[in-house]
Amino acid sequence: MVKLLVSDVAWVVFLTFTLTASEGFQLQGPSGPLVAQLGGSVLLPCAAESPLPLEELEVEWRRADSGALLHLFQEGEERPESQDHVYAGRAHFFTEEVARGNYSIMLHNVTMQDAGNYTCKVFTNVESSNIIVEVYLERLWVSGGGVVFAHAADEVVLNCSVDSHIPADKLEEVTWRRKDKTLVLLYQDGEVVSESSDPKYQGRVQFYSEDISKGDLSLRLKDIRTEDKGEYICTAHSGDLSANTTVVLKALGFSxxxxxxxxxxxxxxxxxxxxxxxxxxxxxxxxxxxxxxxxxxxxxxxxxxxxxxxxxxxxxxxxxxxxxxxxxxxxxxxxxxxxxxxxxxxxxxxxxxxxxxxxxxxxxxxxxxxxxxxxxxxxxxxxxxxxxxxxxxx
Incomplete structure (x- = not known):
């Protein structure tokens, strides 16, 4: 009876140790969201702390929202035929690195639809683990716009602000123009170029915020004239990216x-x-x-x-x-x-x-x-x- 009890205890200890040891391997991913450029490539990291046997390894990369399969590694090789048609030919494993525990993939020709969450899930015969990788697109968004009403001889602010992963102080150029391309105000290479403004706006326009690095690109227009009414376009440029918004100024009444x-x-x-x-x-x-x-x-x-x-x-x-x-x-x-x-x-x-x-x-x-x-x-x-x-x- 005592021998049976000792045997049972030993068996429980063995099972406990086995289950503890096989709770699952750990996967390592990026420390934060990834930023990708439209039309470029982005690396989606996923790696194990130690290599796993190839003969029992399966790696899946899927969209977290739709479940669409980016790519599959199974039975020691890539399975491009299993890719969702949206990602066919655009997502690739680093095949030689898989044996070393590197299950990352490279996604090429990034589109607007590629922004979102991706799941890297790794299976073996007895265990599995997964991580989620978040991808943002490097974007340049300009907000503001709308309709502004003002009286002649008044002062008005035309709102425009930049919302971007790109710091506002890295903007290469900001322009305010009339719909007919008349240049109202120019910010270029970190400086306001007031002398480039059309003569009828010189001395009457300035940026509302003295510190454009805060993202406020609003325009202050003084001594409004009846001829000032119309559409004003705020455009921001950074590299190959650009964005704009339109403000309509409607003058009311007379001074x-x-x-x-x-x-x-x-x-x-x-x-x-x-x-x-x-x-x-x-x-x-x-x-x-x-x-x-x-x-x-x-x-x-x-x-x-x-x-x-x-x-x-x-x-x-x-x-x-x-x-x-x-x-x-x-x-x-x-x-x-x-x-x-x-x-x-x-x-x-x-x-x-x-x-x-x-x-x-x-x-x-x-x-x-x-x-x-x-x-x-x-x-x-x-x-x-x-x-x-x-x-x-x-």
Whole structure:
């Protein structure tokens, strides 16, 4: 009886030792998620602490979600015929390394669908073990976009941010452009290149965040003009990767300057209509009276001055200073020309008679100054003109 009891205890100890020893071998995988490049190759690591006998070894690599078979190693060799058609010819074992306990595979021509979890499962006749390998695609995503509303002369922020495994400070280039390709703002090689912006945006745009490395690529646009409304595209570049988002700016209402311009234009219209009727009535009674001539004279003088002021205000409000100054000058020049050719000029005080001799030089001088200042408002145009003059001089 005692011998039987000792025998049973020995048998239990033996079974316990055997089961403990065969709890399963350990597989080693990557320490974290793997990052793969679209179109490139990625190594999916899987290895045993010690080699396992090839004659009883079976290695399966499968998608964790769908169970699709990437590759199979069985009976001492690869089984490419068993691969799912999605991975056929793209997944390979390192055959010579399998005998050393290396069960990793290389996945080539990575696609967007290859992102996800993979299971490496290793079997022997008596035991098995598995690990999960997670694969991310190296991506460059830009978020933001949407519709933004703003009033003229306001300041607005157009949102854009980068979401990527690539650090934002590694971005090679960030551009903000209008839909018509007009360059609004450029960030290149770690610096903001403000001078490359289109002239109508220079001094009015900047990145919302001074530290782009935090991933905030938003654009701050100041002194909004009605012409600023439209689509703005934020694009980020890193190597062969690029991504973009679109923000639509819709301007609403007018600023105080715009309202002032509207009021002046209305006053000009009413003034012109009222004085036209009054001048017609007076000239009808006594055509050459000094009073009638002064009224007729003020009828074209005041509206042109008011419209000239309107053009100047519009230039400040909309930034088209060259065009506004040219239009304002033409209005003032028109006053000089009309006074010079007025048939009733002799009826006015003597100071106006000098317009017959000074009118033409004044007109030519004003037009010349304005045209030259508009055309040569940029240093580049002036340099080109000077170089052309040098060519003719030689």
């Amino acid at each position: 105080n300057v715009h309202i002032s311009i509207l009021v002046l234009c209305t006053i000009t219209l009413l003034y012109t209509l009222g004085y036209t009727i009054l001048a017609w009535l007076l000239l009808r009674k006594k055509e050459n009276s000094p009073t009638a001539c002064l009224i007729h004279f003020s009828r074209f003088l005041c509206p042109d001055i008011l419209l000239g002021i309107c053009f100047i205000l519009w230039g400040f409000a909309e930034g088209s200073l060259g065009e506004a100054s040219a239009c304002a000058t033409l209005n003032f020049v028109r006053v000089l020309l009309l006074m010079k050719t007025a048939p009733y000029l002799d009826q006015l005080p003597g100071i106006f008679h000098k317009l017959k001799t000074l009118g033409a030089p004044a007109v030519y001088t004003m037009v010349t100054i304005v045209v030259l200042s508009v055309h040569y408002r940029s240093k580049q145009n002036l340099l080109e003109a000077l170089s052309t003059m040098d060519l003719y001089a030689t």
